[in-house]
Amino acid sequence: MIELLFLLFAAVAVGAAINVLVQKHVLYSSLSLIVLLTAISGLFVLMQAEFLAVINVIVYAGAIMVLFVFVIMLLNLPSDEDGADRLRWLKLAGIPMGLFLLFMVVRTLWNVQSAPAAPELAGTAQAIGASLFTDYLLPFELTSLLILIALMGAVVFAKKDL
Amino acid sequence: MIPLNWYLILGAVLFLLGVLGFFIKRNIIALLLSVEIMLNAVNLTFVAFSSHNGQINGQIFVFFVLVVAAAEAAVGLALVIAMFRNRETLNVDRSNLLKW
Amino acid sequence: MIEYLSSREFLILFAKMITIFGGMMTALAYTTLLERRLMAFVQMRPGPNRVGPFGLLQPLADGLKFLFKEQVVPTSANVLLYYAAPVISLVPALLSFSVIPFGPDLRVADVSVGLLLIFAITSLGVYGIVLGGWASNSKYPMMGAMRSSAQMLSYELSLTLSVVGVLMIANTLSLSSLVQGQQGTWFGFLPKWNIFLQPIGFFVYVFSGVAETNRLPFDLAESEQELVAGWHTEYSGMKFAMFFLAEYANMVTVSALATIMFLGGWNGPAFGPWWLQMALPTFWFLLKIGVFLFFYILVRATIPRVRYDQLMYFGWKVLLPIALANILVTSFLVAIL
Numbered sequence: 001m002i003e004l005l006f007l008l009f010a011a012v013a014v015g016a017a018i019n020v021l022v023q024k025h026v027l028y029s030s031l032s033l034i035v036l037l038t039a040i041s042g043l044f045v046l047m048q049a050e051f052l053a054v055i056n057v058i059v060y061a062g063a064i065m066v067l068f069v070f071v072i073m074l075l076n077l078p079s080d081e082d083g084a085d086r087l088r089w090l091k092l093a094g095i096p097m098g099l100f101l102l103f104m105v106v107r108t109l110w111n112v113q114s115a116p117a118a119p120e121l122a123g124t125a126q127a128i129g130a131s132l133f134t135d136y137l138l139p140f141e142l143t144s145l146l147i148l149i150a151l152m153g154a155v156v157f158a159k160k161d162l
Numbered sequence: 163m164i165p166l167n168w169y170l171i172l173g174a175v176l177f178l179l180g181v182l183g184f185f186i187k188r189n190i191i192a193l194l195l196s197v198e199i200m201l202n203a204v205n206l207t208f209v210a211f212s213s214h215n216g217q218i219n220g221q222i223f224v225f226f227v228l229v230v231a232a233a234e235a236a237v238g239l240a241l242v243i244a245m246f247r248n249r250e251t252l253n254v255d256r257s258n259l260l261k262w
Numbered sequence: 263m264i265e266y267l268s269s270r271e272f273l274i275l276f277a278k279m280i281t282i283f284g285g286m287m288t289a290l291a292y293t294t295l296l297e298r299r300l301m302a303f304v305q306m307r308p309g310p311n312r313v314g315p316f317g318l319l320q321p322l323a324d325g326l327k328f329l330f331k332e333q334v335v336p337t338s339a340n341v342l343l344y345y346a347a348p349v350i351s352l353v354p355a356l357l358s359f360s361v362i363p364f365g366p367d368l369r370v371a372d373v374s375v376g377l378l379l380i381f382a383i384t385s386l387g388v389y390g391i392v393l394g395g396w397a398s399n400s401k402y403p404m405m406g407a408m409r410s411s412a413q414m415l416s417y418e419l420s421l422t423l424s425v426v427g428v429l430m431i432a433n434t435l436s437l438s439s440l441v442q443g444q445q446g447t448w449f450g451f452l453p454k455w456n457i458f459l460q461p462i463g464f465f466v467y468v469f470s471g472v473a474e475t476n477r478l479p480f481d482l483a484e485s486e487q488e489l490v491a492g493w494h495t496e497y498s499g500m501k502f503a504m505f506f507l508a509e510y511a512n513m514v515t516v517s518a519l520a521t522i523m524f525l526g527g528w529n530g531p532a533f534g535p536w537w538l539q540m541a542l543p544t545f546w547f548l549l550k551i552g553v554f555l556f557f558y559i560l561v562r563a564t565i566p567r568v569r570y571d572q573l574m575y576f577g578w579k580v581l582l583p584i585a586l587a588n589i590l591v592t593s594f595l596v597a598i599l
Contacts, residue, residue, distance in 0.1 A: 002163075003164065006164050006168065010168075010172050013172070013176060014172075014175060014176065017176055017179040017180070017199055018179065020192075020195055020199060021179065021182060021183045021186065021187070021196075026189050026191045026192050026195075027396075029191075029192055029195050030191075031389075031393075033195050033198060034389070036176075036199065036202065037202065040202050040205065040206055043169070043172075043206060043209075044209055047169070047209055047210060047212075047213040048213055049209050049212070049213060049221055050374060050375050051221075051375050051378070052209060052221050052224055052225075054378040054379050054382045055225075055228070055378070056205070056228070057383075057385070057386065058378065058381055058385055059228055060198075060228065060231070061382075061385075061386060062382060062385030062386060062388070063232070063415065063418075064198075064231065064235045066388055066389070066392070066411060066415055067235060067236065067239055068191065068194070068235070069389070069392060069411075070392070070411055070412075071191070071239045071242060071243060072191060073396050073407075073408070074408070075243070075246050077191075094182065094185065098178060098181075098182050101178060102174070102175065102178050105171075105174045105178070106174065109167050109170045109171050109174060110167055110171075112166055112170055113165075113166065119216035121212065121213055121216045121217070121218065123212075123218075123221055124374050124375070125374075125375060125435055127218050128218060128221055128222065128225075131218045131219070131222055132225065139226060143226055143229040143230075146229065146230070146233055147229060147232070147233055149233075150232075150234075150236050150237050151236070153236075153237045153240065154239070154240040155240075156240075157243070157244050158240040160247075
């Protein structure tokens with residue numbers, strides 16, 4: 001039963017990722033990315049990381065992607081033109097190369113096994129908070145500084161006249 | 163319990179799709195989206211290792227990856243708006259003024 | 263898997279799902295009637311009272327009307343997104359009912375991160391409005407969608423931060439535990455509701471909730487005087503009914519969360535024979551949600567709309583600092599006491 005759910009989420013994730021690449025208009029690509037994010041949140045829930053699954057949806061699908069969609073609608077972008085596509089032969093040659101790379105990576109990862117006696121992990125808010133605010137306090141504070149810098153940078157870059 | 167290598171292979175496939183998108187696409191916003199696909203694949207791998215080894219550190223690192231992705235998306239989109247204002251196009255092939 | 267589907271446990275769960283879903287859909291239909299009657303009484307007129315006694319069959323008539331209307335699609339609309347937008351708006355709105363506890367065991371699922379799940383699902387509801395406005399390919403829906411997405415994104419921040427104080431007191435994210443933590447009374451008569459511990463959090467939550475559901479005084483997305491009908495201008499018939507239902511479902515979700523976190527959920531005095539005691543918690547819960555719905559509708563009937571820049575100023579420069587100060591003070595007090 002759980003394998004069926006994994007296969008479902010994995011198929012949706014890979015399909016959405018391929019759709020991001022295939023679509024001509026960038027708005028459809030963003031919407032496919034939102035589908036990918038919800039599929040990945042489903043996979044997180046299967047791995048008992050339910051807090052991260054919900055945070056993924058709130059932060060990524062609910063805020064970052066809204067920003068993407070907002071910018072695309074504000075700029076009123078047309079579909080990508082299919083004009084002089086100098087890269088067409090390169091793309092056609094790239095797909096077998098990509099498949100070969102995929103084959104090499106999968107061959108390496110096929111025999112990976114986890115440590116057999118792994119303790120059960122509950123990905124609840126308590127477990128993450130207990131570790132985040134004691135062992136990883138410095139990186140936590142530094143990421144808040146990073147967000148402040150990104151905030152100032154975004155405001156300065158998007159201003160019409162400084 | 164799903165074996166670890168299934169999650170790792172799925173993460174690898176998604177990461178490679180992101181890399182493929184980054185090389186093929188010419189629209190800047192599509193490039194940013196491919197970077198987001200890569201970051202999500204990395205998140206999946208981290209959480210897979212965290213749940214199969216019983217340690218919480220993988221999930222903590224996913225937090226930091228999420229924060230960095232948010233910051234990068236915000237600044238990247240601000241740059242996209244500035245670039246669109248100057249050039250009226252988002253095609254990276256047209257931004258070749260520094261090419262000799 | 264087949265033996266789970268025919269087990270007694272699943273059949274009880276299925277019965278609960280049907281009860282909650284059916285009950286909520288009927289309640290949403292009658293909320294439309296409540297709104298029209300209440301607004302009419304405020305405006306000194308009777309409201310719909312012809313169809314059935316006191317107008318009680320009006321939602322049925324409205325539903326039949328929506329079903330039989332002609333499906334009009336604008337020529338230059340983006341057909342896929344145009345049809346998908348009402349669905350994207352309605353599904354998250356109804357999905358939130360799966361984790362809300364209507365009674366001590368009348369709930370569909372008890373997720374350990376239930377509160378965050380509802381916030382995640384409502385933040386996905388923004389896409390219905392944004393895509394509906396964009397797919398209609400016309401200027402009024404576009405403006406309504408832009409305004410609405412910026413507004414909903416801004417007020418989601420203060421909405422989420424205003425409940426952190428309650429979470430610090432209750433130490434749990436699961437909605438059933440939040441309700442159970444408010445059982446009992448202080449001094450024999452004052453119920454242990456979080457509203458007495460977190461009054462500022464309650465007010466910030468109510469204001470953010472009203473802004474989040476696009477209701478007056480924050481409904482610039484569909485301001486009737488300026489934007490014809492905002493993002494759902496080009497929608498008619500069943501698609502409009504889905505947007506309509508999604509808005510009311512969001513209202514009921516925000517009210518349900520407010521009662522669970524601040525007003526004690528299904529806690530209330532229990533009396534009478536055993537069958538009455540089983541039904542009373544759900545009755546108290548629905549009564550408290552009804553109080554919030556009355557508040558929503560009366561505010562809509564009385565208060566004028568704010569301007570867009572006043573709206574943004576209020577969200578970012580007033581509510582957000584107040585919510586942050588609330589978190590600071592609450593964490594200080596929780597650490598000391």
